[in-house]
Amino acid sequence: MTTAKKVASKSSKSELGIDVKDLKVHYDTPDGVVKAVDGVSFSLRQGERMALVGESGSGKSTLAMALMRLTRAPGRIAGGQVYVGGRDMLDLDEEEMRLQRLNEVALVPQGAMNSLNPVMKIKNQLLDGLYDHQTEGDQKMSKEEQVEIVEKLLTAVDLAPSVAEMYPHELSGGMKQRVAIAIATSMEPRVIVADEPTSALDVVVQRNVMQTLGRLQEGLHASIILIGHDMGLVAQFSDHVGVMYAGRLVEVGPVKTVFKSPKHPYTRLLIKSLPTLSNKKDFIGIPGLPATLLNLPEGCAFCLRIGQTNPEKIPWVNVAKDHFIQDCKKCSSYGK
Amino acid sequence: MTFRDILASIYTNYIFRRFLFFLLIIWIASTAIFLIPRLSGQDPVKEKLLLEAQRGGHMQAGLEEMAAEYSRKFGLDKPLLVQYGNYMADLFRFDFGPSIAYFPKSVNSLIGDSVIWTFGLLAVCTFIAFFVGTIAGALLGWPKSPNFLQYIFMPILTLAAIPYYLLALVLIYIFAFNLDWFPLFGGYAVATLPEWSFNFAWDVVHHAVLPASSIVLASLGFWALGMRGMMVTNQGEDFMIAAEAKGLRSIRLFFNYAVRNAVLPQTTALALSLGTVFTGSVLVEVIFRYPGLGNTLYQAIKLNDFFVIRGMIFIVIVTLGLATFIIDVTYPLLDPRVSYKKGS
Numbered sequence: 001m002t003t004a005k006k007v008a009s010k011s012s013k014s015e016l017g018i019d020v021k022d023l024k025v026h027y028d029t030p031d032g033v034v035k036a037v038d039g040v041s042f043s044l045r046q047g048e049r050m051a052l053v054g055e056s057g058s059g060k061s062t063l064a065m066a067l068m069r070l071t072r073a074p075g076r077i078a079g080g081q082v083y084v085g086g087r088d089m090l091d092l093d094e095e096e097m098r099l100q101r102l103n104e105v106a107l108v109p110q111g112a113m114n115s116l117n118p119v120m121k122i123k124n125q126l127l128d129g130l131y132d133h134q135t136e137g138d139q140k141m142s143k144e145e146q147v148e149i150v151e152k153l154l155t156a157v158d159l160a161p162s163v164a165e166m167y168p169h170e171l172s173g174g175m176k177q178r179v180a181i182a183i184a185t186s187m188e189p190r191v192i193v194a195d196e197p198t199s200a201l202d203v204v205v206q207r208n209v210m211q212t213l214g215r216l217q218e219g220l221h222a223s224i225i226l227i228g229h230d231m232g233l234v235a236q237f238s239d240h241v242g243v244m245y246a247g248r249l250v251e252v253g254p255v256k257t258v259f260k261s262p263k264h265p266y267t268r269l270l271i272k273s274l275p276t277l278s279n280k281k282d283f284i285g286i287p288g289l290p291a292t293l294l295n296l297p298e299g300c301a302f303c304l305r306i307g308q309t310n311p312e313k314i315p316w317v318n319v320a321k322d323h324f325i326q327d328c329k330k331c332s333s334y335g336k
Numbered sequence: 337m338t339f340r341d342i343l344a345s346i347y348t349n350y351i352f353r354r355f356l357f358f359l360l361i362i363w364i365a366s367t368a369i370f371l372i373p374r375l376s377g378q379d380p381v382k383e384k385l386l387l388e389a390q391r392g393g394h395m396q397a398g399l400e401e402m403a404a405e406y407s408r409k410f411g412l413d414k415p416l417l418v419q420y421g422n423y424m425a426d427l428f429r430f431d432f433g434p435s436i437a438y439f440p441k442s443v444n445s446l447i448g449d450s451v452i453w454t455f456g457l458l459a460v461c462t463f464i465a466f467f468v469g470t471i472a473g474a475l476l477g478w479p480k481s482p483n484f485l486q487y488i489f490m491p492i493l494t495l496a497a498i499p500y501y502l503l504a505l506v507l508i509y510i511f512a513f514n515l516d517w518f519p520l521f522g523g524y525a526v527a528t529l530p531e532w533s534f535n536f537a538w539d540v541v542h543h544a545v546l547p548a549s550s551i552v553l554a555s556l557g558f559w560a561l562g563m564r565g566m567m568v569t570n571q572g573e574d575f576m577i578a579a580e581a582k583g584l585r586s587i588r589l590f591f592n593y594a595v596r597n598a599v600l601p602q603t604t605a606l607a608l609s610l611g612t613v614f615t616g617s618v619l620v621e622v623i624f625r626y627p628g629l630g631n632t633l634y635q636a637i638k639l640n641d642f643f644v645i646r647g648m649i650f651i652v653i654v655t656l657g658l659a660t661f662i663i664d665v666t667y668p669l670l671d672p673r674v675s676y677k678k679g680s
Contacts, residue, residue, distance in 0.1 A: 068581050073479075101583030109581065114574040117593055119600075119671060128592070129582040167672040183582060 016083070017223030018067075018105075018191045019043040023080035025059070025066045025247075034293045036062040036075065038247040044223040044240070046190070049214075051226040051234040051255070053270070054244035057290050060227045061110065063244070064195040067225065068107050069097050084191055102129045106184035108177075108194040108213065110227075115180050116168040122179055123150045123164035129186060153182040157212050174205035178212060185216045192217060192224045198233070210237055231274055235259055240322075243267045246301035247293055253323030263325045265334040266302050272335070300328035351665050358661040365653040369646055370423050374416070381406040384436070384640075432647035437639040443647040446632060451651075453523050454621070454628030457544055458613040461551040466606050468552070469559025474595050476560065477567025480586055489560065496557020501619035504550035508623070511546060518546045521625040547624045555609075562605065566598035573597075600671050604663060611659030612652070 025037035037059045044050050052060050065071050067082060069089055082089045084104050089097060101107075109115040116125055127146055134140075141149070151161045157178040168176060177197060184192055194213065198206040214237060217224045228234050234241060234255070241258050243251040243266065251264040262268045269286040288305040299311040310330045317327035325332075382403040389399060407413045411422055426433065432443035472489045475481045495503065512520045519525070524539045570576055571594070579593045621630030629648065636644035668674050 065577075070577065070580055098583045098585070101581055103583065107578065107581035109574060109578040115578040117575045117579065117597070118673060119596055120592065128584060128588060132585045132588060133583060169673045180578070183578075 015045045017044045017046040017048065018225070019081075019083040020067070021081040021083070023063070023066060023082060024078040025062050025071055025075055026078040027075045029074065029294070032295045035078075035296055036247050036293060037066060038293075038296070039080070040244075040247075040249050041080075042242055042249065042252060044191075044225070046223055047218065047221045048240065049217070049224045049226065049238040050240040050242060051228060051238035052242045052244055053229060053231060053234055055229070055270075055286075055290050057293075058244040059247040059293075060229075060244055061195055062247075064107070064193050064225070064227050067191075067193050068101060068105055070107075099133060102184075102189065103133055103187045104189055105191045105193060106187070106189040108180050108184045108192060108197045110195040110197070110199060116176055118168055120167070121164070122154075122166055122168070122171075125179070126150050126153050126164070126183055126186060129183060133187060149186075153186055154179075156185070156216060157182045158208075172205075173201050174209055177201060177209050181209070181213050181216065185220060185222075188220050188222070190222055192222050193227070194224060195227045196229070197226070199228070199230070206233065231259075231271065243270065246290065246296060248301060248326070250302065251323075251325045253320065253325075257320055257323050261320075263319045263323070263327075263332075264302075265306075265331050265336075267325075268335050300326070300331060302334075303328060303331045306331060306334055350668075354661055354664045357664075358657045361657045361660075362653055365657075366424070366427055366650060367420075369649055370420060373642070381410065381412070427650065432650070433643045435636075435641055435644050437636070437641040437644070443643050446644055447629065447647055447651065450627055450629045450632045453626060454630060455613065457548060457626065457628060458551065459610065461548050462555070462606070462609055462613060464548075465552045465555040466559050466602070466609075469556045470563045470599065470602055472556070473560035473563025473565075474567055474590075474598065477564040477571075477598070478590060478594065479571065480590075492553070493557040493560055495553045496555070496561065498554060500550050500554035501623055503554050504547065504620050504623045507546050507550050519543050523627040543626075547620050547626055550620055559602065559605075563598060563602055566601060567594055570594050570598050603670060604667070607659045607663035608656075611656035613655065 020043065021041050023037055023040045024035065027034040027036055040059075040063060042050065052063065054060050062071070062075065065075075066077055069077070069082075071077050077090060080090065084100070087100075089100060089105070092100065116122070123146070127141075127150065130141070130149070147164075150164045154161055154163055159175060159178050159182070163171065163175065163179070168179075171179065177200075180197070184194075192213075197213065198209050201209060210233065213224075224238075226234065226238055238255055241253065241255045242249050243258070243264065245266045251258060251262065251267045258267065259271060262271055266286070273286060286305075288307075290305070297311060298313060299309070300314050303310045308330050310328050314326045314328050316324050318324055319327075382399075385399055385403055385406075404413070411419060414422075430444065432447075435441050435443050435446050438446060472485075472492070475485050476489055508520065511517050519542065523543055524536065525543075576589075576593060579589055584593075618630035618634055620626070621628045622634050625631065629651075633645065633648050635641070636648070
């Protein structure tokens with residue numbers, strides 16, 4: 001698909017970038033079903049940035065993989081819909097889904113250090129995705145075109161064109177992550193899933209890389225889903241934030257309102273546990289351990305953590321403009 | 337000097353250093369071969385003469401003189417250092433002296449006659465086993481492979497647990513003894529002389545099938561299991577997940593990403609097993625009475641043919657060193673992380 005055609009199709013279609021409905025990812029284990037993602041729904045308009053935060057094991061990365069439909073056994077996508085560009089990606093066959101990847105949904109992977117093939121030159125890793133999305137009618141890229149494309153992609157992420165001839169081990173962590181961003185944006189996708197894209201980098205490089213990612217995303221008018229546990233980074237980067245606990249979203253809203261006045265007890269504790277310069281006595285953690293996802297009962301998962309139970313179905317409540325929480329009557333005032 | 341020249345000089349420098357290392361290994365090993373028999377304190381000439389005399393049934397007079405004469409002839413009466421110098425000079429000229437058992441045939445001609453047989457059989461077998469085993473392992477370790485492959489390859493892999501000489505006996509019993517499809521032994525038919533003709537070539541192939549099968553079947557599993565393990569490990573690597581997220585075709589994922597990385601340790605193992613090609617399958621050659629090095633070595637050990645044994649050991653050292661040298665030089669081409677530059 002040429003750029004012009006794609007831009008046209010993007011603006012003519014609905015403004016919606018990605019629409020996730022009741023997505024479920026289950027792991028079948030000998031002891032029972034682990035519901036790693038348990039009925040997550042959210043939607044994002046084009047050009048919007050949303051962050052998903054939560055503790056380790058809350059299902060963030062599992063969700064990211066499911067959005068790419070890359071869930072691996074023993075995991076499986078147990079239900080739901082993921083609409084991108086008006087098509088339910090969970091409904092496509094394998095080959096159609098393959099063509100969607102990179103073209104419509106692209107991944108900026110976690111662990112920048114190892115996300116590139118160690119024995120392949122950077123230019124080939126930038127190009128092979130493009131080759132494999134060419135349809136039969138498309139002309140083969142000429143040598144000049146290849147050089148031109150690689151140079152354009154590299155300069156867009158502030159890398160020198162000479163990086164094209166290098167191997168991954170010759171690049172620094174930040175450079176590698178820039179290459180990963182260049183790959184992810186090479187086909188101008190509608191949705192970018194960034195799974196902790198800077199977790200392996202130091203803070204200064206982190207900031208630069210995130211700026212590059214943000215600039216490209218704006219240029220493409222793509223939706224971005226940023227998975228991360230770095231609350232500061234999330235607050236700076238995204239417009240919306242979704243807080244995940246035990247495979248479920250518990251609070252969704254604009255970043256500012258959620259950070260200023262978190263309504264769900266888990267969000268409150270998560271924000272409180274951030275160390276600040278003014279308060280450096282102790283790390284304030286969250287009491288208890290994250291809920292075990294094995295045979296997790298219906299109802300409020302956070303109640304279990306603080307020694308309560310509430311087996312009722314928890315309703316979504318609109319607490320402010322665009323700001324929703326899972327409002328459990330038993331624990332909603334916990335930690336206030 | 338341009339950038340290219342600098343690179344070229346580093347490149348050659350690396351090879352030069354590897355080559356020095358190769359020579360060093362050979363020097364140390366051949367010195368060991370020289371010293372170890374002399375440490376035993378026995379006089380091989382005297383012992384041989386004594387043995388012959390006892391066989392004759394009577395003690396011969398002048399045995400001491402005879403031994404001394406032979407020692408003089410072989411240069412064994414000279415100081416150790418001079419002997420060592422002569423020995424190294426001989427090695428340098430690839431002169432291993434005469435065979436004791438087949439005197440006056442030289443060790444060189446004895447080894448030369450059999451080396452082609454062993455090399456032909458074992459080098460070919462090693463490559464076949466490597467390629468088939470590696471491909472099988474790659475397919476077994478690939479989650480998108482069709483299931484029936486498991487049922488085909490897994491039984492073959494169990495053969496890896498059987499020693500190749502046992503496998504050889506089983507093959508002889510079934511295919512040569514019972515079915516009579518292949519000859520029982522030898523490198524070619526008994527009544528023929530080696531010549532460059534189609535018939536003779538066919539005869540050689542016909543004779544090689546059983547020994548080759550026993551070696552290939554027994555080592556197939558080694559290659560397949562190694563490759564399969566690396567493929568499975570690679571599946572969990574970040575770059576495989578990232579590559580899948582790029583929407584690459586399966587065939588590219590398989591070859592350019594999974595196999596390309598998994599094959600690296602395999603090639604190291606290939607070089608090492610090529611290094612032991614000459615002695616690797618002594619038992620198979622003995623069982624099939626194949627006219628190769630293994631059989632020659634076996635005969636030499638039986639007949640106490642010291643010079644032949646020494647020549648063989650030297651050849652093994654050289655091939656092993658050479659194989660290591662070749663892998664050292666070619667490995668940077670396979671894996672860019674191993675570089676020709678010094679210190680990295």
